[in-house]
Amino acid sequence: MALLEVNGISKSYQANIQVLRNIEFSVNAGEFVSIIGPSGAGKSTLLRCxxxxxxxxxxxxxFNGLDVTKLKRKELRQLRTNIGMVFQHYNLVPRLTVIENVLHGRFGYKSTLAGMLGHFTEEEKEKAFSLLKQMGIEEHAYKRCDQLSGGQQQRVGICRALIQNPKLILCDEPIASLDPNASKVIMDHLRSITTDLGITCLVNLHQVEVAQDNSDRIIGLNKGEVIFDGKPIRLDRTMIEHVYGMESRELITV
Ligand SMILES: Nc1ncnc2c1ncn2[C@@H]1O[C@H](COP(=O)(O)OP(=O)(O)O)[C@@H](O)[C@H]1O
Ligand SMILES: [Mg+2]
Structure with a gap:
């Protein structure tokens, strides 16, 4: 059974404008799947659904056989502990420390009050440190997040997602605000989350080559429709042009 099975979802924010049209795909446990497509294709909407x-x-x-669209509030909270999220702009609390931001990933497991009072167990704190260490940023644990570089902040974002013990991590353009070096570091970390920890990753990416270099499978989205779903090797130039439409010339020559 697939970890995630998307069966014919459609979405419009306004009447008559369909942002997602009858989307079908599935993701197996342990896969690293990228979703590519031009901006406005519906990648963020899809991930957020x-x-x-x-x-x-x-x-x-x-998700694990349970229909996400029908979950009540409590079940939804449980679902969200199983699905970590990593954002383009990190979504950290800038004036809090690195370690505090990582521990925020535990909120889904706590009462609101315990979370607000910052009641975390020793085990949770140790886990937070070991994740920071894995990402090579443990020496920054007590700095305010806004003192870190973009690439370092994104690593904090990844730690916050991992401390949830998620089965799936959704990443929405995780490297879109980073320079090439920092991007490489982040993609390597994400890749090893799947390879070494066995956690499934579904990653929105604007850059084709990054998707090709890192993915087990690529899903190509254009105007809210899946028009490619296959191994990176099958994504040839013609298919890339098909996915990106008018934008493709720009993408290929840059
Ligand atoms: N909250 C929203 N309300 C109305 N329209 C939206 C909203 N979010 C996205 N859209 C529209 O949906 C389309 C797809 O957007 P998005 O999912 O952000 O695509 P992508 O992430 O591929 O750039 C765009 O036309 C965008 O303007
Ligand atoms: Mg987007």
Whole structure:
């Protein structure tokens, strides 16, 4: 059984403008899958539908066999502990320390009050440190997040997602705000989350080559439709042009 099965979901924010059209795909446990496509294709919307930050208009989303679109509030909270998220702009709390931001990933497991009072167990704190160490930023644990570089902040974002013990990590353009060196570091870390920890990753990416270099499988989205779903090797020039439409010339020559 697939970890994630998306069956014919559609979404429109406004009447008559369909942002996602009858999207179908599935992701197996342990896969690293990239979603590519031009801006406006619906990549962010699709990712946000998967953990109900955005509600679909129709279709079903099965996570471990459970239909995400039908979950009540408590079950939804549980689902969100199983699905970590990494954002383009990191979504950290800038004036809090690195370690505090990582521990925020545990909120889904706590009562609101315990979370607000910052009641975390020794085990949680040790886990937070060991994740920071894995990402090579443990020496920054007590700095305010806004003192870190973009690449370092994104590593904090990854630690915050990992401390949830997620089965799936969704990343929305995780390297779009980073320089090439920092991007490489982040992609290597994400890749090893799947390879070494066995956690499934679904990553929105604008850059084709990055997707090709890192993915087990690529899904190509254009105007809200899946028009490619296959191994990177099958994504040839013609298919890339098909996915990116008018934008492709720009992408290929740059
Ligand atoms: N909250 C929203 N309300 C209305 N329209 C939206 C909203 N979010 C995205 N859209 C529209 O949906 C389309 C797809 O956007 P998005 O999912 O952000 O695509 P991508 O991430 O591929 O750039 C765009 O036309 C965008 O303007
Ligand atoms: Mg987007």
């Amino acid at each position: 998967l953990n109900r930050l955005v509600e679909v208009n129709s279709g079903e989303i099965l």
